[in-house]
Amino acid sequence: MPFKRYVEVGRVALVNYGKDYGKLVVIVDVIDQNRALVDAPDMVRGQINFKRLTLTDIKIDIKRVPNKKTLIAALEAGDVKNKWENSSWGRKLIVQKKRASLNDFDRFKIMLAKIKKAGVVRQELAKLKKEAA
Amino acid sequence: MSYKFHQFQVVGRGLPTESDEHPKIYRMKLWATNEVRAKSKFWYFLRKLKKVKKSNGQMLAINEIFEKNPTTIKNYGIWLRYQSRTGYHNMYKEYRDTTLNGGIEQMYTEMASRHRVRHHCIQVIKTATIPAKLCKRESTKQFHNSKIKFPLVFKKVRLPTRKLKTTYKASRPNLFV
Numbered sequence: 001m002p003f004k005r006y007v008e009v010g011r012v013a014l015v016n017y018g019k020d021y022g023k024l025v026v027i028v029d030v031i032d033q034n035r036a037l038v039d040a041p042d043m044v045r046g047q048i049n050f051k052r053l054t055l056t057d058i059k060i061d062i063k064r065v066p067n068k069k070t071l072i073a074a075l076e077a078g079d080v081k082n083k084w085e086n087s088s089w090g091r092k093l094i095v096q097k098k099r100a101s102l103n104d105f106d107r108f109k110i111m112l113a114k115i116k117k118a119g120v121v122r123q124e125l126a127k128l129k130k131e132a133a
Numbered sequence: 134m135s136y137k138f139h140q141f142q143v144v145g146r147g148l149p150t151e152s153d154e155h156p157k158i159y160r161m162k163l164w165a166t167n168e169v170r171a172k173s174k175f176w177y178f179l180r181k182l183k184k185v186k187k188s189n190g191q192m193l194a195i196n197e198i199f200e201k202n203p204t205t206i207k208n209y210g211i212w213l214r215y216q217s218r219t220g221y222h223n224m225y226k227e228y229r230d231t232t233l234n235g236g237i238e239q240m241y242t243e244m245a246s247r248h249r250v251r252h253h254c255i256q257v258i259k260t261a262t263i264p265a266k267l268c269k270r271e272s273t274k275q276f277h278n279s280k281i282k283f284p285l286v287f288k289k290v291r292l293p294t295r296k297l298k299t300t301y302k303a304s305r306p307n308l309f310v
Contacts, residue, residue, distance in 0.1 A: 003284035021293055030281050031206050032229045032273075045204040047231050050285055064279050065205065 005055040007036065012058040012080055015048070022093070024084060025053075026075070029065050037065065041072050058083050136234040138164045138241065141171040144194040147185040158193065159183070164237050164257060168195055200232035208273055209236035210263045215244060216254040223258070227270040233260060 005011070011027045020043065029037040031047055038053075039045040045068075060078035062071060075081070084090040102110070141163060147156040159179060165171035172195060176187040209228045214221060226243070228236040237257065244250045265277045290306040292298055 003286075006282045006284050008280075008282040017291060017293055029206055030276055031231065032276055037204070037206055037231065051289055051291070054288075055285060 005057060007050065007055065008059070009064050010060045010062045010074075012056050012060065012084075013038070013053040014056060015052055016054050017052040018048075020048075024056075024080070026060060026062070026071065027053075028062070028071070039068070039071055041068070041075065056084070056089070057087070136232070136238055137166055138234055138237050139166065139171075140164055140198040140234055140237075141168065142194070142196045142198055143171055143175040143192070145175060145179065145190055145192045147183070147190045156185075162198065164234075168197075171195060200234065203232045206231055207233075207236075208263045208265060208268050209233060209260060210268075211236065211240050211260050212258040213240065213244075214256045214258055215248070215250045217248065217250065225269070227263065227268055227273045229273050229276055233262075236260070 007027060007030060009027060009029060013025055013027060015021055015023045015025060020040075023040055023043070025038045025040040025043070025048070027036045028039045028045065031037055034051070035047050035049055036053070037045060038048045045065075058078070058080055060074045060080060062074045066074065085094065142160060143163065144158060144160045146158040147153070149156055159182075161175050161178060163171060163174050163178070165174055172192055175192075175195075176190065179185055179190070206229060209230060211226050211228065213224050213226065215224060226240055228239045230236040230239060237260070240257075241252050241255065244255055245252070265274075268274050268277070288308050290308065
Protein backbone atom coordinates (compact mmCIF):
# COMPACT_ATOMS: atom_id res chain seq x y z
CA MET A 1 0.00 0.00 0.00
CA PRO A 2 1.62 3.31 -0.96
CA PHE A 3 1.77 6.15 1.49
CA LYS A 4 -0.65 9.03 1.18
CA ARG A 5 0.31 11.36 4.03
CA TYR A 6 3.82 12.76 3.78
CA VAL A 7 5.87 14.92 6.06
CA GLU A 8 6.34 18.04 3.96
CA VAL A 9 6.28 21.79 4.31
CA GLY A 10 2.63 22.72 4.71
CA ARG A 11 1.32 19.44 6.07
CA VAL A 12 -1.23 19.92 8.85
CA ALA A 13 -0.75 17.60 11.79
CA LEU A 14 -2.43 16.94 15.11
CA VAL A 15 -0.36 16.94 18.29
CA ASN A 16 -1.10 13.73 20.16
CA TYR A 17 1.16 13.98 23.21
CA GLY A 18 2.50 16.60 25.50
CA LYS A 19 1.71 20.14 26.44
CA ASP A 20 0.03 21.05 23.13
CA TYR A 21 -2.14 17.95 23.02
CA GLY A 22 -5.05 18.24 20.61
CA LYS A 23 -3.74 21.20 18.65
CA LEU A 24 -3.63 21.43 14.89
CA VAL A 25 -0.21 22.58 13.76
CA VAL A 26 1.49 23.10 10.41
CA ILE A 27 4.85 21.55 9.59
CA VAL A 28 6.90 24.50 8.54
CA ASP A 29 10.33 22.88 8.10
CA VAL A 30 12.10 19.61 8.80
CA ILE A 31 15.02 19.70 11.21
CA ASP A 32 16.19 16.15 10.85
CA GLN A 33 14.91 12.62 10.74
CA ASN A 34 12.98 12.88 13.96
CA ARG A 35 12.02 16.48 14.42
CA ALA A 36 10.12 19.16 12.58
CA LEU A 37 9.74 22.85 13.01
CA VAL A 38 6.09 23.42 13.66
CA ASP A 39 3.88 26.50 13.80
CA ALA A 40 0.30 27.38 14.65
CA PRO A 41 -1.49 30.74 14.87
CA ASP A 42 -1.56 30.68 18.68
CA MET A 43 1.88 29.36 19.54
CA VAL A 44 5.51 30.32 19.17
CA ARG A 45 7.21 28.46 16.33
CA GLY A 46 9.02 25.51 17.87
CA GLN A 47 10.42 22.07 17.27
CA ILE A 48 8.49 18.90 17.93
CA ASN A 49 9.25 15.24 17.54
CA PHE A 50 7.38 13.31 14.84
CA LYS A 51 6.40 10.81 17.49
CA ARG A 52 4.19 13.49 18.99
CA LEU A 53 2.42 14.22 15.72
CA THR A 54 -0.24 12.47 13.70
CA LEU A 55 -0.37 13.64 10.09
CA THR A 56 -3.71 14.60 8.60
CA ASP A 57 -4.87 14.67 4.99
CA ILE A 58 -4.86 18.45 4.91
CA LYS A 59 -1.99 20.29 3.27
CA ILE A 60 -1.62 24.01 2.71
CA ASP A 61 0.51 25.83 0.20
CA ILE A 62 3.37 27.61 1.92
CA LYS A 63 7.06 28.14 1.37
CA ARG A 64 9.63 26.91 3.88
CA VAL A 65 9.33 28.79 7.21
CA PRO A 66 6.84 31.54 6.42
CA ASN A 67 6.31 34.39 8.85
CA LYS A 68 3.24 34.34 11.09
CA LYS A 69 1.15 36.65 8.89
CA THR A 70 1.75 34.58 5.75
CA LEU A 71 1.00 31.40 7.67
CA ILE A 72 -2.33 32.69 8.97
CA ALA A 73 -3.26 33.92 5.48
CA ALA A 74 -2.39 30.53 3.99
CA LEU A 75 -4.44 28.76 6.64
CA GLU A 76 -7.41 30.96 5.73
CA ALA A 77 -6.88 30.34 2.01
CA GLY A 78 -6.63 26.59 2.52
CA ASP A 79 -9.79 26.70 4.65
CA VAL A 80 -8.14 24.36 7.11
CA LYS A 81 -10.52 25.01 9.99
CA ASN A 82 -13.64 24.11 7.99
CA LYS A 83 -12.03 21.14 6.29
CA TRP A 84 -11.00 19.81 9.68
CA GLU A 85 -14.33 20.37 11.37
CA ASN A 86 -16.20 18.72 8.50
CA SER A 87 -13.92 15.71 8.28
CA SER A 88 -15.05 12.64 10.16
CA TRP A 89 -11.90 12.70 12.31
CA GLY A 90 -12.43 16.33 13.26
CA ARG A 91 -16.11 15.81 14.00
CA LYS A 92 -15.34 12.86 16.26
CA LEU A 93 -12.91 14.96 18.27
CA ILE A 94 -15.46 17.75 18.65
CA VAL A 95 -18.10 15.29 19.87
CA GLN A 96 -15.61 13.80 22.34
CA LYS A 97 -14.84 17.22 23.73
CA LYS A 98 -18.52 18.07 24.02
CA ARG A 99 -19.29 14.83 25.84
CA ALA A 100 -16.47 15.42 28.28
CA SER A 101 -17.74 18.88 29.15
CA LEU A 102 -21.39 17.97 29.86
CA ASN A 103 -22.95 18.71 33.20
CA ASP A 104 -25.62 16.58 34.86
CA PHE A 105 -28.52 18.56 33.40
CA ASP A 106 -27.13 18.09 29.88
CA ARG A 107 -26.80 14.37 30.48
CA PHE A 108 -30.44 14.29 31.63
CA LYS A 109 -31.52 16.10 28.46
CA ILE A 110 -29.55 13.63 26.36
CA MET A 111 -31.19 10.72 28.14
CA LEU A 112 -34.64 12.09 27.31
CA ALA A 113 -33.64 12.71 23.70
CA LYS A 114 -32.27 9.17 23.36
CA ILE A 115 -35.47 7.67 24.75
CA LYS A 116 -37.54 9.75 22.35
CA LYS A 117 -35.40 8.72 19.36
CA ALA A 118 -35.55 5.04 20.32
CA GLY A 119 -39.36 5.31 20.64
CA VAL A 120 -39.72 6.75 17.13
CA VAL A 121 -37.42 4.07 15.65
CA ARG A 122 -39.38 1.30 17.36
CA GLN A 123 -42.68 2.69 16.04
CA GLU A 124 -41.35 2.66 12.46
CA LEU A 125 -39.99 -0.86 12.93
CA ALA A 126 -43.35 -2.06 14.26
CA LYS A 127 -45.08 -0.54 11.22
CA LEU A 128 -42.69 -2.28 8.81
CA LYS A 129 -43.09 -5.59 10.64
CA LYS A 130 -46.88 -5.32 10.37
CA GLU A 131 -46.66 -4.68 6.62
CA ALA A 132 -44.33 -7.62 6.12
CA ALA A 133 -46.54 -10.00 8.13
CA MET B 134 12.82 22.97 25.65
CA SER B 135 15.10 22.56 28.62
CA TYR B 136 18.71 21.82 27.80
CA LYS B 137 21.15 20.07 30.03
CA PHE B 138 24.14 22.04 28.80
CA HIS B 139 24.04 25.82 29.04
CA GLN B 140 26.44 28.18 27.34
CA PHE B 141 28.27 30.62 29.60
CA GLN B 142 30.59 33.52 28.98
CA VAL B 143 33.20 33.56 31.74
CA VAL B 144 35.57 36.46 32.23
CA GLY B 145 38.49 36.34 34.65
CA ARG B 146 42.02 37.46 35.24
CA GLY B 147 44.94 36.90 37.58
CA LEU B 148 44.99 39.00 40.73
CA PRO B 149 46.90 42.31 40.38
CA THR B 150 50.38 42.21 41.99
CA GLU B 151 53.09 44.81 42.57
CA SER B 152 54.84 43.79 39.35
CA ASP B 153 51.68 43.61 37.26
CA GLU B 154 49.12 46.24 38.16
CA HIS B 155 46.72 45.48 35.32
CA PRO B 156 46.86 41.84 34.38
CA LYS B 157 45.33 40.74 31.12
CA ILE B 158 41.65 39.83 31.22
CA TYR B 159 40.58 36.60 29.58
CA ARG B 160 37.15 35.66 28.35
CA MET B 161 35.93 32.20 27.49
CA LYS B 162 32.73 30.80 26.13
CA LEU B 163 32.04 27.31 27.39
CA TRP B 164 29.33 24.75 28.03
CA ALA B 165 28.47 23.45 31.45
CA THR B 166 25.41 22.26 33.26
CA ASN B 167 25.51 25.13 35.75
CA GLU B 168 27.46 28.24 36.70
CA VAL B 169 29.62 26.58 39.31
CA ARG B 170 30.85 24.03 36.83
CA ALA B 171 31.39 26.72 34.25
CA LYS B 172 33.69 28.66 36.58
CA SER B 173 35.62 25.51 37.39
CA LYS B 174 36.03 24.69 33.71
CA PHE B 175 37.22 28.22 33.04
CA TRP B 176 40.07 27.89 35.53
CA TYR B 177 40.93 24.46 34.16
CA PHE B 178 41.41 25.82 30.67
CA LEU B 179 43.10 29.01 31.77
CA ARG B 180 45.63 27.06 33.82
CA LYS B 181 46.61 25.20 30.69
CA LEU B 182 47.12 28.39 28.73
CA LYS B 183 48.50 30.90 31.22
CA LYS B 184 50.38 30.75 34.51
CA VAL B 185 47.36 31.52 36.67
CA LYS B 186 45.30 29.49 39.11
CA LYS B 187 41.99 30.02 40.83
CA SER B 188 43.83 30.81 44.06
CA ASN B 189 45.70 33.73 42.51
CA GLY B 190 43.00 34.83 40.11
CA GLN B 191 39.62 36.45 40.22
CA MET B 192 36.38 35.88 38.38
CA LEU B 193 35.09 39.07 36.85
CA ALA B 194 31.86 38.04 35.19
CA ILE B 195 29.85 35.02 34.31
CA ASN B 196 26.80 35.35 32.10
CA GLU B 197 24.64 32.80 30.45
CA ILE B 198 24.40 33.12 26.68
CA PHE B 199 21.01 32.43 25.16
CA GLU B 200 20.14 31.62 21.59
CA LYS B 201 19.31 34.64 19.51
CA ASN B 202 16.92 32.94 17.05
CA PRO B 203 15.56 29.75 18.56
CA THR B 204 12.86 29.51 15.91
CA THR B 205 15.11 29.05 12.87
CA ILE B 206 16.94 25.91 11.89
CA LYS B 207 20.70 26.10 11.61
CA ASN B 208 23.51 23.74 10.74
CA TYR B 209 26.08 23.65 13.51
CA GLY B 210 29.65 22.48 13.04
CA ILE B 211 31.41 21.47 16.24
CA TRP B 212 35.13 20.87 16.53
CA LEU B 213 36.03 18.84 19.55
CA ARG B 214 38.91 17.09 21.23
CA TYR B 215 38.12 13.93 23.11
CA GLN B 216 39.94 11.28 25.05
CA SER B 217 39.41 7.74 23.95
CA ARG B 218 40.77 4.63 25.63
CA THR B 219 43.95 4.88 23.60
CA GLY B 220 44.65 8.59 23.34
CA TYR B 221 43.38 12.02 22.38
CA HIS B 222 41.69 12.70 19.06
CA ASN B 223 40.19 15.66 17.26
CA MET B 224 36.84 15.48 15.60
CA TYR B 225 34.52 17.59 13.54
CA LYS B 226 30.79 16.90 13.77
CA GLU B 227 27.77 18.52 12.20
CA TYR B 228 24.28 18.85 13.62
CA ARG B 229 21.05 20.38 12.48
CA ASP B 230 19.15 22.08 15.28
CA THR B 231 17.34 25.25 16.23
CA THR B 232 19.71 26.27 19.02
CA LEU B 233 23.42 25.86 19.67
CA ASN B 234 22.70 24.35 23.09
CA GLY B 235 20.58 21.73 21.38
CA GLY B 236 23.36 20.96 18.93
CA ILE B 237 25.90 20.62 21.74
CA GLU B 238 23.58 18.33 23.66
CA GLN B 239 23.18 16.19 20.53
CA MET B 240 26.96 16.08 20.26
CA TYR B 241 27.44 14.90 23.82
CA THR B 242 24.84 12.19 23.52
CA GLU B 243 26.18 11.05 20.16
CA MET B 244 29.77 10.87 21.43
CA ALA B 245 28.57 8.86 24.41
CA SER B 246 26.63 6.43 22.25
CA ARG B 247 28.95 6.08 19.26
CA HIS B 248 32.33 6.28 20.98
CA ARG B 249 31.55 5.64 24.64
CA VAL B 250 33.11 8.98 25.55
CA ARG B 251 31.73 10.55 28.72
CA HIS B 252 31.17 14.25 28.80
CA HIS B 253 34.13 15.08 31.03
CA CYS B 254 36.48 13.63 28.43
CA ILE B 255 35.25 16.00 25.73
CA GLN B 256 36.58 19.49 25.13
CA VAL B 257 34.74 21.72 22.69
CA ILE B 258 37.33 23.58 20.64
CA LYS B 259 35.10 25.63 18.41
CA THR B 260 31.52 25.86 17.24
CA ALA B 261 30.16 27.63 14.21
CA THR B 262 26.94 28.05 12.30
CA ILE B 263 27.63 26.61 8.90
CA PRO B 264 25.77 27.82 5.81
CA ALA B 265 24.20 25.00 3.86
CA LYS B 266 26.74 25.10 1.03
CA LEU B 267 29.69 24.37 3.31
CA CYS B 268 28.28 21.41 5.18
CA LYS B 269 30.42 18.35 4.91
CA ARG B 270 28.32 15.52 6.24
CA GLU B 271 25.79 13.73 4.07
CA SER B 272 23.45 13.22 7.01
CA THR B 273 22.96 16.99 7.39
CA LYS B 274 23.09 17.71 3.65
CA GLN B 275 20.19 15.36 2.94
CA PHE B 276 17.84 17.79 4.71
CA HIS B 277 18.93 20.76 2.61
CA ASN B 278 16.02 20.30 0.28
CA SER B 279 13.31 22.92 0.14
CA LYS B 280 10.81 20.40 -1.23
CA ILE B 281 11.59 17.73 1.32
CA LYS B 282 8.95 15.04 1.51
CA PHE B 283 8.90 11.66 3.19
CA PRO B 284 6.28 9.44 4.78
CA LEU B 285 6.26 8.39 8.40
CA VAL B 286 6.58 4.70 7.97
CA PHE B 287 5.86 3.32 11.41
CA LYS B 288 3.25 4.79 13.73
CA LYS B 289 3.97 4.15 17.37
CA VAL B 290 0.65 3.93 19.19
CA ARG B 291 1.03 5.91 22.39
CA LEU B 292 -1.50 7.03 24.98
CA PRO B 293 -1.86 10.79 25.42
CA THR B 294 -0.94 10.62 29.07
CA ARG B 295 1.08 8.10 31.04
CA LYS B 296 -1.84 7.75 33.43
CA LEU B 297 -3.82 5.85 30.78
CA LYS B 298 -1.05 3.34 30.21
CA THR B 299 -2.13 -0.34 30.27
CA THR B 300 -0.06 -3.50 30.06
CA TYR B 301 -2.64 -5.48 28.08
CA LYS B 302 -4.80 -4.44 25.17
CA ALA B 303 -7.94 -6.04 23.82
CA SER B 304 -6.95 -5.80 20.17
CA ARG B 305 -3.78 -5.44 18.14
CA PRO B 306 -2.95 -1.80 17.43
CA ASN B 307 -2.77 -0.60 13.84
CA LEU B 308 0.77 0.50 13.06
CA PHE B 309 0.23 1.73 9.51
CA VAL B 310 0.95 5.43 9.62
